[in-house]
Amino acid sequence: MCDTCGCGEQTHSHENGHEHTRTVRLEHDVLARNNHLAEHNRAWLDVRGIFTVNLMSSPGAGKTTLLEHTARHLCARMPVGVVEGDQETMRDADRIAASGARAVQINTGTGCHLDATMVARALTQLEPETGSIVFLENVGNLVCPALFDLGEHSKVVIMAVTEGEDKPIKYPHMFRAADLVLLNKVDLLPYLEFDLDACLGYIRRVNSRAQVMQISATTGRGLDQWNAWLTDRMAVVQR
Numbered sequence: 001m002c003d004t005c006g007c008g009e010q011t012h013s014h015e016n017g018h019e020h021t022r023t024v025r026l027e028h029d030v031l032a033r034n035n036h037l038a039e040h041n042r043a044w045l046d047v048r049g050i051f052t053v054n055l056m057s058s059p060g061a062g063k064t065t066l067l068e069h070t071a072r073h074l075c076a077r078m079p080v081g082v083v084e085g086d087q088e089t090m091r092d093a094d095r096i097a098a099s100g101a102r103a104v105q106i107n108t109g110t111g112c113h114l115d116a117t118m119v120a121r122a123l124t125q126l127e128p129e130t131g132s133i134v135f136l137e138n139v140g141n142l143v144c145p146a147l148f149d150l151g152e153h154s155k156v157v158i159m160a161v162t163e164g165e166d167k168p169i170k171y172p173h174m175f176r177a178a179d180l181v182l183l184n185k186v187d188l189l190p191y192l193e194f195d196l197d198a199c200l201g202y203i204r205r206v207n208s209r210a211q212v213m214q215i216s217a218t219t220g221r222g223l224d225q226w227n228a229w230l231t232d233r234m235a236v237v238q239r
Helices: 017-048 063-074 091-098 116-126 172-176 186-191 196-206 223-238
Strands: 051-057 080-086 102-107 133-137 154-160 180-184 211-214
Touching: 017 051, 017 116, 051 063, 051 223, 063 080, 063 091, 063 133, 063 223, 080 091, 080 116, 091 102, 102 116, 116 133, 172 196, 211 223
Parallel strands: 051 133, 051 154, 080 102, 080 133, 154 180, 180 211
Antiparallel strands: none
């Protein structure tokens, strides 16, 4: 269970109906406070023309590797900032900083996601420039991050083909929240028993509006399309 929000408590049975009601009310209050602050974050970013992307995935899907390549590509044209969410260590922030982007690490301890309060504090420390792009690399988790608005402009879910084709229907709330699904590590498809058509069908079943891109953050396949998507979305925010 997450110490930050009590995620998971709703799955426990309560003999006392009052306890269940209290738990639901507390969860509702936590989300309401988070969403209120997320709107403040979004307004702060909008005024400065800072395009912000919330990157979500399970652990090991390739978020940090993708961000390294993306930062190297974008840093030649604009300032790039990254808020790194992990339970422990500075490893990912160090990797991102080495790619040329400004990075701030958030260690959540036992927390299983970033929330709007954490992001507000990180943005103060990051001090992103007007007209820049900021990536929020969420904690590796396919459940709780889908519930928490951070003030981002776009939600992107990264799914590696090594995870199996049924992830979209096993974790529908995460995929339902996505504006874009990046199907990563497609260079490994010849070596896996992975039903690509079934996976794409599952994504469409839970979220017919989401765009899907097949990429390999390691080989660079599909990254031109990803960079073009970012440029198009950024133009909408900064116009």
